[in-house]
Each structure stands twice: as structure tokens, then as C-alpha cells.
Amino acid sequence: MITMDNIIREGNPTLRAVAKEVTVPLADEDITLGTEMMEFLHNSQDPVKAEELGLRGGVGLAAPQLDISKRIIAVHVPSGDLENPEPTLSAVMYNPKILSHSVQDACLGEGEGCLSVDREVPGYVVRHNKITLSYVDAAGVKQKIRLKNYEAIVVQHEIDHLNGVMFYDHINAENPYALQDGVLVIE
Numbered sequence: 001m002i003t004m005d006n007i008i009r010e011g012n013p014t015l016r017a018v019a020k021e022v023t024v025p026l027a028d029e030d031i032t033l034g035t036e037m038m039e040f041l042h043n044s045q046d047p048v049k050a051e052e053l054g055l056r057g058g059v060g061l062a063a064p065q066l067d068i069s070k071r072i073i074a075v076h077v078p079s080g081d082l083e084n085p086e087p088t089l090s091a092v093m094y095n096p097k098i099l100s101h102s103v104q105d106a107c108l109g110e111g112e113g114c115l116s117v118d119r120e121v122p123g124y125v126v127r128h129n130k131i132t133l134s135y136v137d138a139a140g141v142k143q144k145i146r147l148k149n150y151e152a153i154v155v156q157h158e159i160d161h162l163n164g165v166m167f168y169d170h171i172n173a174e175n176p177y178a179l180q181d182g183v184l185v186i187e
């Protein structure tokens, strides 16, 4: 089971490496890894388990954060309202690739953090508001989906990890809260 001890922190060169594509059909070990990554996200969002295991709640995880330089990500975005427990996006994605994106940019009003960064780095992380994404799913089937707003931000944060990019690489050093006209601020 994955815990915070398995998550590498900034300074580890794997976080700055470009991860390798996984072979398709998927190897058993890659399927198992994806399952464990998703289980970590579930546990991290369960108040009892997160407390028990000392987990920071996470909505996404990339294999390089486990010191495994493979193009595998897991995302599990809760719906946010307790009535509807259905997550708005829950998937393990192999070889994810952004095929196209909106001209419209967006950022989280709260900025971003990272389970591999044990410090606050304030500022807007400007990303694409909408993306068209292809990936191979846990069943080995090629998927093509469109995402927008928060879900699109989460997936872009994870794909950045596959390319050795950290969220704060996008923050304007002179003025962390500088915003071009028309950038959508997502609260």
C-alpha cells in the first residue's frame, strides 16, 4: 500500500526527469501500480484512513512521485457535495497525451500545492481551461475525453509531473498573482 513514505520530495532528480511511455498491452506490474495509485487517492480522501495512515489528501498522483519514471497518472476528483458521492473524474491513465486545448486559460484561485513539495508556494498557476486528452485506460483501451475547469487543471498538473515540470515553474516570479486578460480564475 502506498503511503507518504513512498512519495519523493523536491530535490529528487526523478521529479525533473521525462518519464517513459508504458508498453501496451499493459504489463501486470503497470496495472498493479495504477491500482495502488488509485487506492492511495481513495485512502487519502477518507478521513479515517488518512488520519490512520498519516496521508495528505490528494486528487491526483503521478508515478514519478513514487520514484517510478513511467507515464502513469491517477486522478480522483470528488464531486464536492456529500449528497452525490460520485466523483466527477476517477481514472488511472497510461500514456496520457493532450491532443488539443482551448485558447482560454484558467487557474485555481487558491493556487496549487503538490504532495512532493513540503512548502507553500503562492501564486497563480495558469493552465489551459479545456483539454482534449487521449490515454490508455486500466483495461488497455484507448480513450479520448474532453475535460474543463478543475478536472482539466488536475490532469495538467499530473501530466506536468511526467515531463519533469513542477507547478511553481508556471508561477510569475516577479508578480506571482499577475494575470493576463481573460484568464479564468476557478474558485
Ligand SMILES: O=CN(O)C[C@@H](CC1CCCC1)C(=O)N1NCCC[C@H]1C(=O)Nc1ccccn1
Pocket (backbone or CB within 6 Å): 045, 056, 057, 058, 059, 060, 061, 062, 065, 078, 111, 112, 113, 114, 115, 116, 153, 154, 157, 158, 161
Ligand atoms: O501530483 C499530484 N499532487 O501533487 C497532489 C495534488 C494535485 C492537485 C494540486 C492542484 C491540482 C492537482 C493535490 O491533490 N494536493 N496538493 C497538495 C495538498 C493539497 C492536495 C489537494 O489538492 N487535495 C485535495 C483537493 C480537493 C479535494 C481533496 N483533496
Ligand code: NI
Pocket (backbone or CB within 6 Å): 113, 114, 115, 116, 157, 161
Ligand atoms: Ni504534484
